[in-house]
Amino acid sequence: MAWMNQTLVTEFFVKGFSEAPHLQPLFFFFFLSLYTVALSGNIFTFVTISFNSILHTPMYFFLVSLAVVDILRTSTILPKVLENMADKKSISYFGCMTQLYFLTWFLGAELLLFTAMAYDRYVAICHPLHYTTMMSRKVYILLAGSVWAITAIGSSVQTGLMIQLTFCGPNKINHFLCEIPTLLLLSCTSTYLNNTMVVIATIYFGGINFVLTMVSYGFIISSILKIRTTEGKKKAFSTCSSHLIVVTIYYTTVIYTYILPGSGYYPEKGKAVAVLYSTVSPAANPLIYTLRNKDVKQALRKLLVSWFSF
Template sequence: MATGNHTAVEEFVLQSFSEDLRLRGLFLALFLLLYLGALAGNALIVMAISLHPGLHTPMYFFLTNLAVVDIVCTSTVLPRLLENLVVKGGAISYGGCMTQLFFLTECLAAELLLLTVMAYDRYVAVCRPLHYSMLMSWPVCALLAGSVWTVSVCNTTLHTGLMTRLMFCGPNQIRHFMCEVPTLLLLSCSPTTLNNIVIVLADVYFGVVNFLLIMASYGCIIASVLRIRSAQGKQRAFSTCSSHLLVVSLYYSTVFYTYILPGSGSSMENGKVVALLYTAVSPMLNPLIYSLRNKDVKVAFRNVFSCIR
């Protein structure tokens, strides 16, 4: 029966992460730890930066935005994944699937844009230190952050809107543990040409263009650092960028595998593992990466724990 959103499918069925019943208990415990770790780590980042005046700088302002994105991303995917490991069936309503698609797509776009903005912040800090306060003033930071959220919302609204125009006549078995654009397009019985064109344009902008901008920023940073004569000065400059560069490498490798090079992810099991990396592992590791080698964040964490006590 057709409805106002042009679909005959009222619910989809998500695959479990593993069909092996013997491994479900292990995966349930592992993914629960990942989820709790991601929530706790990113919540601590937000609290530490908010309560510690010494961290009220542009770099940590964008890190707070990144932590919020990670909390939303992992909360969009992992609760449903955990439920599917406990409850047999994995059914998700059409509206629930579109909602998950909306927030997941928004988080992916926002994270890619934030990583680019953070690379620009590091470029200004290392290459234009005398003009840093002017180029990264609070109005500029607010404009950059607002642009990130606005562009990501517009992007996900476009993708979700185009998806709701498609007809799903059956089957309704999604070959994944979450609702995302590529897997849903495989189930549509309507032409998906427009969707595919928009996906390519989004991939080029969010994936390729932003990646090139990050690489250009780091190219300038490396050139500037090499001109520093003292070894201590070089080490200090590189240390301010190492955490961000590690996060960029981890995140882009998984996103490129899934969206930019979909042919390489022909194995559904490999695709599930990679999706888990950017929806669960990366959000859990980001707070660790940014805090382990950062003395200011460690001090802020201690202050948070002392306040809790």
Template structure:
């Protein structure tokens, strides 16, 4: 069937995790738990920050954006995954596949940019505390947050537009449980040189450049913390950025494994597991990482959850 986007395929078949009914039941329970945990945890964070004046600071403003990103990112992937596990609906329409690719790429790119903005915020707070209010102003926060969403949206629009120009021929089976750029390019029977060039450019900007900026920020932070004489002062300074550093480490570990090492046999075999980490597990764990050692957030959560102790 030929359409305006010159494709001969009207749908794709996603490769699931297992055909074993018992294992599918276990996976359904696991992914449903992670999804509900991500929705509840991040939803509570957004509510707590919105309703608590003490949390109306740049750090928690960025944190709220991260929570929203986690909600929409996991909602892009997990519901379709649950559908395939429960009702064996492994097919996804051509338009649905491109839509999933668009939103997944948008939200993952925005998260990398947001982590860089959060690293800058922590750098100013620890290395230049006396100038923090003047440097990290609300207009700057709004500008950074807008740039995070808009720049990533522009990038994913380019990738999705280029993908829509490709011809896809049989077989139409995607060797993954989601639609992403590398797996779709494997099914194309059109030249993909331009797509590959744009992927390299995006990888350099979103992955390499942002990783270097984040690393530079934390290099300065660590150097500043080491110069603090008081052990209590060092502990307080480290506690303000330890949660973010853990999220950054987790995020870039999956990015490096997925994109920089994707050509190796090991990365291809474990690509599904890594995808689960950045689409479901991290979204569920991020609220816990940010709240376990944060007294302000825990206090705000107690106010919005009457049943908590």
């Protein structure tokens, strides 16, 4: 084959959003701001919940897990993005595969966490008398452990298949990160198996889990509408509305990105969508959950008072 006489790729060049020099400071400031907000917001969420025993419940345990996922995901992507904007736009083959592995892992973990959080809200609202039994410490720790294990295995499969491909020709990634759809466009060998596994993973992580989440919320909304008092309905909706907003946005962007390899991929649209799920979502999650949650705000206020009292 012709590709056997060519040099295998050891480094990828990352195009980013624009090659215009005058736009680089603007993009650098934009991503640095998002990273700062995401990192500080999720760290505050983690610390606030961890140091307040009143918040040691399944719902807040999953919020802490979500904060950890968001911290890890942004740290997997944004430091390298900022480095490429300040220096040469490149990433080694090993670095690219490593970024791909962790990005895929944390994306999947967030999707499954949303399902676990939806189940927690379903039990709390639809079966309040059995909540302590159905969501015992053993159950929610098992759910969280399953989330990390299943997504780690899924990411290993996707990355393992990517490593099996040969990259011997074009090595310019039309993106700001290493993502499956863009890398498949650069392969010199058949990507049929990769595309098939991406679709299967999307159906499971995106499709089935989205349906499970929506079914949970169907039962939740039905139960809320049966509540007689207006105050009771408002309180029930307040515990679910934030999660439902985040879930809808996140699922839409991830499904859009990873279902497209089978039907065509549009890099420019892919970049915009990737910004939403890789940077905007982690920055917005703590703001949405914290600012709309009275218990978390009170706990954060007490924590800050105790810090500044020293």
